[in-house]
Each structure stands twice: as C-alpha cells, then as structure tokens.
Amino acid sequence: MSNLSIKKSFMLYKRIWGYMSEYWRRFLISIAAMAVAAATEPALARLMKPLIDKGFIDQDPTAIIVTPLLVVGIFFIRGAASYVNEYNSTWLSGTIVEKMRNVMFDRLLKLPVQYYDDNNSGRILSRIVFDVTQITEAGFNIITVTFKDGITIIGLLILLFYTNWKLTLFCIFTLPFVLVLVRVLAHKLRKLSQTNQLQYGNMTQIITEAVQGQKIIKLFGGYKYEQKRFSTSVNEIKKNNAKQSGTSSLNTGLSQFLVSCALAMILYFAASSSKSSHFTPGDFVSFIIAMMLIMQPMKRITNVTQSLQKGLTAAESVFGFLDNNEEVDKGKIKIDGVHQSIIFENVTFKYPTSERNVLDKVNLKINVGETVALVGMSGSGKTTLANLIPRFYTPVEGRILIDDNDLQEISLTSLRQQISLVSQDVVLFNDTVYNNIAYGISSNKVSYEKVVEAAKQANAWEYIEQLPQKLDTMIGENGTRLSGGQKQRLAIARAILKNVPILILDEATSALDNQSEKLVQEALDRLMHTRTTLVIAHRLSTVLHADKIIVMERGNIVEMGTHEELLARNNAYAKLYNVQLNWIS
Numbered sequence: 001m002s003n004l005s006i007k008k009s010f011m012l013y014k015r016i017w018g019y020m021s022e023y024w025r026r027f028l029i030s031i032a033a034m035a036v037a038a039a040t041e042p043a044l045a046r047l048m049k050p051l052i053d054k055g056f057i058d059q060d061p062t063a064i065i066v067t068p069l070l071v072v073g074i075f076f077i078r079g080a081a082s083y084v085n086e087y088n089s090t091w092l093s094g095t096i097v098e099k100m101r102n103v104m105f106d107r108l109l110k111l112p113v114q115y116y117d118d119n120n121s122g123r124i125l126s127r128i129v130f131d132v133t134q135i136t137e138a139g140f141n142i143i144t145v146t147f148k149d150g151i152t153i154i155g156l157l158i159l160l161f162y163t164n165w166k167l168t169l170f171c172i173f174t175l176p177f178v179l180v181l182v183r184v185l186a187h188k189l190r191k192l193s194q195t196n197q198l199q200y201g202n203m204t205q206i207i208t209e210a211v212q213g214q215k216i217i218k219l220f221g222g223y224k225y226e227q228k229r230f231s232t233s234v235n236e237i238k239k240n241n242a243k244q245s246g247t248s249s250l251n252t253g254l255s256q257f258l259v260s261c262a263l264a265m266i267l268y269f270a271a272s273s274s275k276s277s278h279f280t281p282g283d284f285v286s287f288i289i290a291m292m293l294i295m296q297p298m299k300r301i302t303n304v305t306q307s308l309q310k311g312l313t314a315a316e317s318v319f320g321f322l323d324n325n326e327e328v329d330k331g332k333i334k335i336d337g338v339h340q341s342i343i344f345e346n347v348t349f350k351y352p353t354s355e356r357n358v359l360d361k362v363n364l365k366i367n368v369g370e371t372v373a374l375v376g377m378s379g380s381g382k383t384t385l386a387n388l389i390p391r392f393y394t395p396v397e398g399r400i401l402i403d404d405n406d407l408q409e410i411s412l413t414s415l416r417q418q419i420s421l422v423s424q425d426v427v428l429f430n431d432t433v434y435n436n437i438a439y440g441i442s443s444n445k446v447s448y449e450k451v452v453e454a455a456k457q458a459n460a461w462e463y464i465e466q467l468p469q470k471l472d473t474m475i476g477e478n479g480t481r482l483s484g485g486q487k488q489r490l491a492i493a494r495a496i497l498k499n500v501p502i503l504i505l506d507e508a509t510s511a512l513d514n515q516s517e518k519l520v521q522e523a524l525d526r527l528m529h530t531r532t533t534l535v536i537a538h539r540l541s542t543v544l545h546a547d548k549i550i551v552m553e554r555g556n557i558v559e560m561g562t563h564e565e566l567l568a569r570n571n572a573y574a575k576l577y578n579v580q581l582n583w584i585s
Contacts, residue, residue, distance in 0.1 A: 012315040016135060019096050030088035034144060037081035038151035040074045041297075042159045045290040047071060053282035089144050093136040100132045100318065110326040113392040114352070122205020123198075127321050130200050134314030142308050149297035156294040163287045192244045193313035199240060203233040327412060328394070333405050334414040337501035338532045340403045342366040342389065347398035349384060358384045360555040361398065366548075368501075371528055373535040373543035375576060376552035382536045385552075386504050389534070390419050420495035422524070424507035426487040428479035433464055434471035436479075437493045450497060457526050458493035459519040460486065485520060492523045503533040540577050549573065 020027060047070055054063035105128065160168040206229050344364040350357045359381045366372045374382040387393055388400060391407060400407040407415065428436050437454055438446045451471065455461040463486055467473040479487045495503065505524065521542065537543045544563045551559035551566070551573045559572050566573035 012312055012319065015319055016096075016315060019099050020092065023092055023095065026088050026092060030085050030092065030144065031147060033081045033084035033088070034148040035151055037078050037085060038148045039155055040078040040081070041152045041293050042155035042290065044071065044074050045156065045286050045293055046159055047074070048286040048289050049280070049282035051282070052285050053280050085144070085148070096136055097132055100135065101128055104128050104132065104318065104321060107322055107324070107326065111324055112327045113387075115324060117351070120201070120205045122203070122208055123201030124321075125208065126197065126201035126204045127317055129204070131197055131314040131317045134310050135318060136311070142304055142311060145300055145304055145307075149301050152297045153294055153301070156290045159290050160287060160294075163283050163290070167287065188247055192240060192247065193310045194316075196237065196240050196244065196310075197313060197317055199233065199237045203230070203237060206230050206233055327391075329412040331407075331409050331411040331415070333410045335402060335405060335410055335418060337418055338368045338402055340368055341401075342502075342532065343401040344385075344388075345398050345401065347385075347388065347395045347400060349381075349388065349393060349395050356555075358555050359388075359395075362555070362557055364550065364557065366532060366534065368532055369530055370547045371533040371535060371545075372548045372550060373537055373546035374550050374552060375537055375540060375543065375573070377576075378538075379554075380552040381555040382552055383506060386506060386534050386536055389502070389504065390416055390421070418500050419502045419504065420498050420500050420527075421504045421506065422488070422491050422495050422527075423505075426479065426491045428475060428482075428487060428490060430474070430477045432469075432472050432474055433467065433490065436475065436490055437471075437497055439494055441497065446497065451493075454493045454497040455490075457496050458489045458523040460489035460493050460523075463489075488520045489523055492520065492527055496523075496527050501531055503528060503531045504536075505533065506536045507538060551576070 047067055050063050051067040054060040054067075108124065108128070157168065206226070210226050210230070342365075344362050347359055347362045348357055349359040362381075362385065364372075364385075374385060376382055384393070388395060389407075391412060394408070402410065402415075429439065433455075434448075434451055437451050448471075452461065455464055455471075464470055464473075473481075475481050475490075479490065482490065505528075535543055535546060543549060546563070548560060549563060549566055550557055553572065559566055559569065561569070561573075567577065
C-alpha cells in the first residue's frame with residue numbers, strides 16, 4: 001500500500017472514529033471484555049502442563065481436582081467476557097450505522113437539485129442502504145477483531161517463548177512472507193470492492209425503475225428486456241463477489257500454507273526435544289495446543305484485509321457523498337410575499353451538460369397579483385425559467401428580483417415559504433390524505449377544519465368523503481390508490497392550505513379527462529385568485545384569460561401580450577394556437 005493510500009486510509013479511520021468518539025466509555029468496556037476473553041486462550045493452553053505432568057504422570061490428586069475446575073472457571077470467564085463484548089460491539093456498530101444514515105439522509109434533503117440531475121437514484125439509495133453498513137467493517141468490527149486476536153496471539157506467543165524459545169522462532173520467520181502477501185492482495189481487494197459498490201448501485205437503480213415503471217413495462221412488453229438488464233446486473237455482482245472471495249481465499253490459503261510449513265518443522269523439532277529433561281510431556285502438549293490455538297486468530301487477522309478494504313471503500317463512498325456541498329444559501333433577507341413584482345433582468349442559464357444556453361438574456365416583469373402564462377414548444381425553456389424562482393437553479397448571468405430584492409440575497413427558507421407548486425407530475429407520499437394535504441405544516445398550526453376547507457376548495461372533498469377512512473385513508477406510494485384527477489386536486493388542496501402569494505403551475509391540467517380537467521381548473525381558478533401566478537402550459541385553451549402570455553423559443557422570449565393581442569399579431573403565438581385548434585377539430 002502506497003504512502004498516499006496509507007494516509008487516505010488513516011484519514012478515513014479518523015472520520016469514522018468521529019462518529020464513535022462520544023461512546024468511548026462503552027467502547028472501552030468492550031475493549032476490556034475483549035482483553036479478558038483473549039487472555040483465556042493462553043491461560044487454557046498453559047493449564048495443560050500441570051494437567052499432563054502432575055495429573056496424568058505424577059497422579060497428583062490436587063492437580064486432578066483443581067485443574068478441571070480451573071478449566072471450567074476459564075470458560076465461564078470467557079463466556080461472560082464474550083457476552084459483554086458482543087453486546088457492546090453490536091450496539092456500537094448499530095449506533096454508528098444509525099447515526100451515519102441520519103446524517104446522510106439529512107445531507108440528501110439539503111443537496112441542490114443539480115446533484116439529483118447528475119446522479120442516478122439507485123446509486124444514492126445504495127450508499128445509504130448498503131455502503132454505510134460496510135463502514136462498520138472498517139470501523140469497530142476491524143478494531144475489535146484485530147485487538148482481540150492481537151492480544152490472543154501476543155499471549156500465546158509469550159507462552160510459546162516461555163515454553164521453548166527456539167521452537168517459537170520457527171513461527172516468527174513466516175510473518176514477513178505473510179505480510180508481503182497481504183499487502184499485494186490488499187490493493188486488488190480494494191478495487192474489487194469499489195466495483196462491487198457501483199454494481200449494487202446499478203442493480204438498485206434497475207429495481208427502482210422496474211417498480212416505478214411497472215405499468216409501462218407491462219403495457220409495452222418490456223418484461224424480457226428488464227429481466228435481461230437485471231440478470232446481467234446480478235451476474236456481474238456474482239462474478240465480482242466470486243473474484244473477491246477467490247482473492248481472499250488465495251490470501252488465506254497461502255498464508256495458512258506458510259504457517260503450516262513452520263508448524264510441521266516445529267512438530268518435528270518439538271518431538272526431538274522431548275528427549276531433553278527440560279521439555280516435559282506437559283510442555284509439549286501445552287506448546288502444541290498453543291500452536292493450534294494461535295492458528296485461528298492468525299487466520300482471522302489475515303482475513304481481515306478483505307473486510308478492511310470493503311469497509312474503507314464504503315467509507316470513501318459515504319464520505320464522498322457527505323462532502324457534497326449543500327444548497328448555497330447566503331441570503332439574509334426575509335420577505336413576506338410579493339408587493340410589487342418579480343423581475344428577470346438579462347437572465348441566462350445553462351445546464352452543465354448542455355451545449356447551448358437554455359435561457360438566453362431573458363427579461364420579464366411579473367406584476368403582483370398577475371397571472372402570466374409561459375407557452376412554447378418543448379425545450380423552449382419554460383420549466384427552467386419557472387425553476388429559477390424557487391432557486392432550484394442559479395442563473396449563470398443576470399439576476400431575478402422580488403420587490404427590488406435580489407433572489408440570491410433572500411434566504412432560501414424565507415423565499416420558498418412564499419411559493420407553492422402544482423405540477424403535472426404530482427408528488428404524494430405513502431401517508432394519509434390528511435398528512436398529504438397538511439404536508440410541511442406543523443400540526444399545531446393547522447386544524448382539521450382548515451384541511452377539510454382546503455379539500456372542499458380544491459373539489460377534492462367529494463371523493464375524500466367516499467374513502468374508507470376519509471382523511472385518515474392511506475393513499476399508497478405516490479397516491480397509487482387515487483386517479484390522476486384526484487391526485488391533482490389533492491396537490492391543489494395542499495397549495496391552498498399553504499396559502500402563499502406566489503404560485504407556479506406546471507402543466508397542472510394536462511393528461512386529464514374532460515370531467516377531471518373541469519374540476520381541477522375550477523380548483524385552480526380559486527387557488528390563483530389574488531396570487532401572483534406563473535403558468536406553464538402546452539394546451540393554450542387553459543391560459544386564454546391570463547393577464548400576460550409569454551411565447552418562448554430556444555430560451556428566448558419572442559412574443560408577449562394577451563391572448564387577443566397575440567392573435568392579432570398573427571405571429572408565433574397565432575401559429576401555435578391555430579395548430580392546436582386544427583388538431584382538436
């Protein structure tokens with residue numbers, strides 16, 4: 001392992017320890033219990049000398065009675081110490097995982113929208129669900145195994161040196177070979193672990209897409225394609241796991257072979273030395289048992305490399321995730337609505353992966369209480385423009401003002417408290433109807449009556465009354481138990497209850513049947529009343545009465561005016577309107 005890798009591993013351990021440090025008392029209790037349990041191994045081997053020499057050969061009645069009792073006592077102490085160690089180790093490992101998952105989820109909620117655009121959800125889920133559990137391998141588990149087995153090995157080596165130092169030297173000469181072997185294979189295991197995490201992320205992504213897109217899969221006959229994707233993914237994981245297991249097994253097998261060669265020589269010389277009066281049968285049995293006992297902890301320590309590399313790779317992944325910057329929020333100004341206008345001044349925006357500007361020097365003024373509609377072909381920049389208002393993205397040039405306050409100088413919390421969003425892709429949670437309508441509002445700030453009133457204004461109360469438990473009915477994942485129109489009205493009820501001055505409607509009535517669209521549009525009309533509203537629409541029939549219609553093409557505003565004014569100009573808007581009119585007829 002290079003100096004850079006050693007330094008990197010040390011820094012990862014330092015960060016892992018940061019999550020354990022406040023539990024140092026419990027950690028010390030576990031370490032003490034490990035030390036006691038480890039000390040019983042050489043003690044047990046040493047008891048073989050009086051049992052053989054005094055019990056079997058000299059027939060000493062005291063040794064015959066006391067030695068077996070001491071064996072029982074040692075195993076009792078070992079069991080009690082092991083219990084204390086295992087309980088505390090498991091508690092500490094679970095606590096670390098719990099703490100890190102909470103920190104990761106907190107960071108997940110605070111990451112900028114761009115992060116979600118750049119990273120697939122499967123890999124994000126894999127980090128929180130899978131990678132974080134692997135960290136305990138590099139954290140407490142490795143420490144406990146190394147410490148406990150280290151004490152055991154040291155104790156047994158002391159006993160071996162004490163019994164016969166010449167024979168013990170045969171053990172020592174194998175260690176450099178084992179260390180070189182471990183170092184060579186450690187790098188390969190680290191690489192395989194990194195590949196393993198990427199593969200798990202890919203598999204999680206495929207499963208997530210299969211769950212979310214199950215209707216499309218069924219309808220378009222995608223079963224075989226998805227099955228092949230998943231089968232390929234799990235096959236790659238299988239192959240990589242086999243490589244990891246094979247590399248680890250090679251490491252263990254070669255290490256044990258080297259140790260067994262030394263053991264064979266030791267057995268030969270030990271048998272030869274038994275002729276000497278200084279090396280009794282009890283010494284021989286004690287020495288051999290100590291040698292046998294030392295093999296298992298040595299095996300675990302050589303095996304620890306694989307767990308170590310898995311854990312360090314997982315730690316690298318998790319801390320890499322945690323090192324992502326949260327949304328930038330340097331704003332200090334707090335606002336309480338829109339009193340004058342929202343102004344776009346020469347606003348230019350470009351996604352990191354796009355070749356051209358999505359918005360190009362856009363200038364726009366939305367007066368307080370005004371309904372402004374954004375229309376145009378797909379990809380013209382309508383949704384991007386709307387997403388700049390709640391600061392989901394930041395312009396690369398220009399600025400956006402609310403009542404002469406630059407958006408960047410307004411605190412994110414204050415800004416977003418003034419905005420509601422109703423979109424085509426309604427986001428609902430696997431919770432009750434009540435909790436979905438009152439989402440994000442403290443229970444002490446909203447009454448049952450206010451939720452009912454919001455549902456009525458959104459034309460949702462009629463169907464909510466028919467549900468098995470009314471407002472307490474669980475709606476399923478993203479509202480799977482509701483129709484499209486019902487979900488839209490629930491989202492509108494949520495926006496009505498929030499009761500804020502800025503409203504963004506993103507294709508809120510698209511993909512609905514005529515009856516549902518009528519109910520939703522009535523609810524939207526109530527919601528839009530007196531609010532400053534930005535409407536994104538493909539169907540021009542929904543924005544005919546807007547105060548101002550903005551026509552966009554390739555990130556530019558090409559026309560602006562009322563429906564009648566734009567038709568009279570017979571330009572871009574008139575062409576869009578006539579195309580839709582002809583299509584409907």
